[in-house]
Amino acid sequence: MIDYSDKKIHEVECSFCNEKITCPEDMLDSDKHACYSCFNELKDKLSEDEKSKIHVDMPMSDMADMLLDTMIEIAYPEFWKENKSKIIQMSKKEIAEEMFAAGASAVVEMMMHAHENPEDVFS
Ligand SMILES: [Zn+2]
Numbered sequence: 001m002i003d004y005s006d007k008k009i010h011e012v013e014c015s016f017c018n019e020k021i022t023c024p025e026d027m028l029d030s031d032k033h034a035c036y037s038c039f040n041e042l043k044d045k046l047s048e049d050e051k052s053k054i055h056v057d058m059p060m061s062d063m064a065d066m067l068l069d070t071m072i073e074i075a076y077p078e079f080w081k082e083n084k085s086k087i088i089q090m091s092k093k094e095i096a097e098e099m100f101a102a103g104a105s106a107v108v109e110m111m112m113h114a115h116e117n118p119e120d121v122f123s
Contacts, residue, residue, distance in 0.1 A: 014038055014057075021057035030055035 008025040015032040023033055031053040034042065039056040046054070 012055075015054075016042065023055055023057065027055040033057070 010023050010025060010028060011020055012023040012028070012033045013019065014021050014035040016034055016038040019035045019038075021033060021035045023030075033055045034057070036056060036058050039054070039058070043051065
């Protein structure tokens with residue numbers, strides 16, 4: 001299990017509206033930072049590649065939804081397609097193992113951090 005308690009959270013400015021947002025230390029090197037409202041406005045105009053370089057300060061509930069509905073599907077379409085029905089049945093630990101195996105460690109880390117109760121997300 002990944003322990004986030006000692007991860008540093010920094011304050012950064014949204015690259016688009018300059019609002020203060022928070023950013024975990026390991027995301028500080030992102031090309032741009034965006035608050036969630038700016039990202040929502042921009043997301044349809046950006047390519048997947050551009051989006052992948054932007055750190056978005058996203059509310060946890062929305063992050064979990066997006067991880068499941070969009071992010072995994074975009075980043076790992078084959079994995080998602082093959083495992084979607086299975087994923088819904090799996091425990092958090094099993095999901096972690098499956099996704100680490102698929103090379104989705106970053107996604108899993110965020111998902112673990114975002115939700116203590118993945119069952120709520122999957123329902
Ligand atoms: Zn903004």
